[in-house]
Amino acid sequence: MKRLAFAFAGAAALSLAGCNSSNEDQVNNAELNQPTTDELNQAASDAANDAANAEAAALGQQEQQLNATTDSDVSPSDAQEQNVAGM
Numbered sequence: 001m002k003r004l005a006f007a008f009a010g011a012a013a014l015s016l017a018g019c020n021s022s023n024e025d026q027v028n029n030a031e032l033n034q035p036t037t038d039e040l041n042q043a044a045s046d047a048a049n050d051a052a053n054a055e056a057a058a059l060g061q062q063e064q065q066l067n068a069t070t071d072s073d074v075s076p077s078d079a080q081e082q083n084v085a086g087m
Helices: 002-017 024-032 037-067 078-085
Strands: none
16 A cells, blocks of 8 residues: 555656746747737637628528428418318
8 A cells, every 4th residue: 555655646646747937938828829919809709700691691591491482381361261261
């Protein structure tokens, strides 16, 4: 049991040894790769415009489908309407 505890302690020490705080180069590189606020705002605006255009296109197609009439869309006659109303 003591060997197992020493093994875990050693593994933890080795994994924490990699967490050195003197990696300023990595921090600076990460900061350089971040987009500016203008780029983020433009990306958000583009995404919103794309979503609005897609929704408008979908609604236009839906409207066309609702307005399209086919031969099977026959209005019922007055007799048929009276028959249903009497039920």
